[in-house]
Amino acid sequence: MQNHLKFVTITLLFLSASPEAAMQDSVLSVHAECKDNAQCIFANQSMLIDLTITNVSKNPVGVPIEFLDQKGPHCVLIDNETREEFQTNPPPPPDLSLKNKFTEIPAGGSIKIEQLVSRGAISAFRERMIDLTARFFIVVPVKLIDKEAPINQNVSTSIRIHGRDKAELDKK
Numbered sequence: 737m738q739n740h741l742k743f744v745t746i747t748l749l750f751l752s753a754s755p756e757a758a759m760q761d762s763v764l765s766v767h768a769e770c771k772d773n774a775q776c777i778f779a780n781q782s783m784l785i786d787l788t789i790t791n792v793s794k795n796p797v798g799v800p801i802e803f804l805d806q807k808g809p810h811c812v813l814i815d816n817e818t819r820e821e822f823q824t825n826p827p828p829p830p831d832l833s834l835k836n837k838f839t840e841i842p843a844g845g846s847i848k849i850e851q852l853v854s855r856g857a858i859s860a861f862r863e864r865m866i867d868l869t870a871r872f873f874i875v876v877p878v879k880l881i882d883k884e885a886p887i888n889q890n891v892s893t894s895i896r897i898h899g900r901d902k903a904e905l906d907k908k
Contacts, residue, residue, distance in 0.1 A: 798838025798879030866899035
């Protein structure tokens with residue numbers, strides 16, 4: 737499991753160090769929120785996470801939204817106490833023909849995708865005093881107005897998930 741995470745991390749670093757990425761600043765940002773659960777408190781059930789992907793450039797960009805919906809982000813859960821890491825199960829492989837079907841997002845515009853973090857993945861660490869960081873990595877091709885070929889964009893965000901017992905203890 738650790739070796740696979742290292743491979744993913746190295747791959748993400750490699751992609752961000754590519755000549756295309758080095759010449760182009762990131763045009764996307766991502767933000768995570770627990771859906772209908774502002775404090776992100778784990779209630780012994782799977783949790784829906786809203787990921788908002790925003791075009792932070794001054795121009796419209798094309799994003800393969802249907803491909804992204806199928807592919808989803810890569811998610812790693814990290815126990816904040818032990819630093820143990822767990823990768824959630826990826827979705828089935830996406831339809832690759834959707835990778836070049838771009839939807840325009842205006843400058844400053846955003847899209848939302850949902851990510852399910854399963855109860856089993858969260859409780860795999862422990863059943864009580866849950867305190868996790870869910871880290872989401874999104875790697876997606878983006879079509880820029882002034883570029884012929886799409887460029888890969890790598891964005892990530894994280895969110896803290898904690899059990900009710902841990903949240904109450906932290907308040908004291």
